[in-house]
Amino acid sequence: MMAFKESKFPRIKITYPAAKKCDTIDNYFGVEVTDPYRWLEDENSADTKIWIQAENKLTADYLNQIPFRTKIRESLIRIMDFEKITVPFKKGGKLFFYRNSGLQNQNVLFMKESPESADERVILNPDSLSNDGTVSVIQAVLSKNGRWLAFSVSRYGSDWTEIFVRDIATGKDLPDHLVNIKRNSNIAWYQEGFYYSWNRPLLNNQENSGHMEYQMIYYHKVGTDQKSDSLIFQYPIFARSLFFAETTEDEKYLVISQGIKSRGQIMYLKDLTDKKSELNRIYASLNYQSNLVDITGNKLIVLTNKNAPNSNLVSIDLSNSPETNWKPLIPESGDLLNWCKIAGNKIIAGYLTDAHSTIKVFKMNGEFESELSLPGIGTVSSFECSREEPIAYYQFASFINPGMIFKYDVNTNISEVYYQTRENFDAGKFITDQAYYYSKDSTKIHMFIVHRKDIVLNGENPVLLTGYGGFNYCMTPYFSPSQIIWLENGGLFALPNLRGDGEYGEEWHQAGTKILKQNVFNDFIAAAEYLIKEKYTSAEYLTISGASNGGLLIAAVVNQRPDLFAVAVPEVGLMDMLRYQRFTSSWTGEYGTSDNKDEFKYLNEYSPVHNIREGLPYPAVFVTTGDHDDRVVPSHSYKYAATLQEKYKGENPVLIRVAANEGHGEGQTIMKRIDEQTDMWSFAFYNMNIIDVGTINKSDNLKVKW
16 A cells, blocks of 8 residues: 655745736626736747746756656556557458557557458558657548548647548558648548538637637548539538538438537438439537437438437438427437447447446337446447448446457347457456435535555545536546556545536536536535545545546636645646637537626636635645647646746645647657656655555555556
8 A cells, every 4th residue: 555654745845937917907897807917828929938938847846856756657657558459340341440559659550351361451550650759640531442541630739630541552642631620520431532621721820729610511532632622511600610521331421410509400411322412401409419320211310319318319201300200219218328329230329327338239110129248337439330230349448447349249149359458457456436425406426436445444545536527528437547556556546427527418417517517616526525524535635637628627626625635637727717718719608708797707706717816725736738739728727827826825836737749638649648647646646745655565466566
């Protein structure tokens, strides 16, 4: 177990860099709000660059004095160095899959001529695209005949991507080069080319702006210049609509989904076998989500939460598509129907039961047939299948299982292990518990707690508590090698399923948005209180972390209950909720906007930068961001760190780590990821006053020694 000592580690002396202040004052509906660090929004200014350089030097000097930092890095390298492959998929009769030998920066795409073949050929090695590993492949999509590979790349973690085309037979790239494409664009193959979403070029050199307007759907024919691409669809009435194109497996239909604000959708359909066919609107679901699963004959199979917060599966007759005529296939149940696939002419339905996977099989008429047997509490992902073929592949992973790939026969309902990841730790030493606690308003909240089987509930266990709480995102069991650091040494990992997430359906999501956002913070604070009350840990040994919307969560709860935590790690978070829409406007449906009087009021009540107060007992805070983040621009973190360093007068450190040439958690080499996690965990352990990091009881069989 980890060892503790009564007195604190020696305090590392800190002198924060000087940060000038300006006299900027904004008036929101008669309320004056100061913004003294507005100048940090100009990421290219000399003053901002000098401030970043000074802050990074301070952080590096601090971390260099932590005695066990090298041991943590060595342990992370050990844990991460194992072979991994992804779920295989078939195209043009060939089998494709990704493999990572262990410490490669990105997964390498391989091909087999047939599933039975032993010979493998490299199709795409992302590490060959740059000398420093800063070019990453965002998506790689094979044409339906397996002839071409279209792949999009991001430079330095940017959300702006470029598309290239590779000939599978020769392994050579064609002249095709498409630009000004956002990360969320799909590549949808049809005959000799593909559909994609295109955005207008950035204006005024706003290289890190997340603004995106007037997205359009184009068709690109392989071997031609992008300038000759055909405009397929645009909708200038809603300048900030998002468009997503896909084609059906048989290439009979083009399907375009138009996202309005952050919730609704409009779906259009075009019969590609009829040259005179127009794009016809099938449904407009402005207040709910509907996703196409398949088209069989003249029937659409759609997963929707219309009048069903936990979602159901419906059939839509193309000749009579008004919503009043939708026919139920799989009705709503108490569990969230998260996804559906068609495999071997059967419906495979993925449910979430208290945030972990259960899989059910139905006949095409919706009649229940069977349930898949899974290895335990975990997540089924990447279910690869085709409508006619009875053989499918899927992956199961958990907090302590880095991944098992199964080959599944739909006809027999038998799964057999296709690939078992061989991890570099003893997974049998750990267990995943499910706990339930009550939030401030008595809402029941579910939480995963992962720990060693021999844990002693004495209030002295280091705990890593994380969460997200937004955008209908489902926080299900996942494997993270860095979390094994905690588990191997007697620590605990805790993940509550907060309101704002999607594990319990759309009502659960909406209960954590806009004016109800405080519910998310209350749920997280209640999780910390539960862990302390049940003696899993105490405030002295509790570290919290979260990224993006989760970074906002961490910063907000630190302002509201700083006494509950020893260490806080807000990563790439939204910190200025009064101005975020100036940079990334597509999230107003989730948060609201300060441009609205009523919404300004509640945003101002929790916005992290605006609620830092003097005299509070803030924990040790370690802020992380990337200087090329164009999703949550880094000025959020800059302004937050500068404000907290100014107002907090206690002894705990407030540091910021600004990664060069990195984006929103993207654009990192494997060693950069290891370095970042080394710094985070070193900071956390040191400020939880944990010594002898890595010491294991002699009776244990774990071969861990830092």
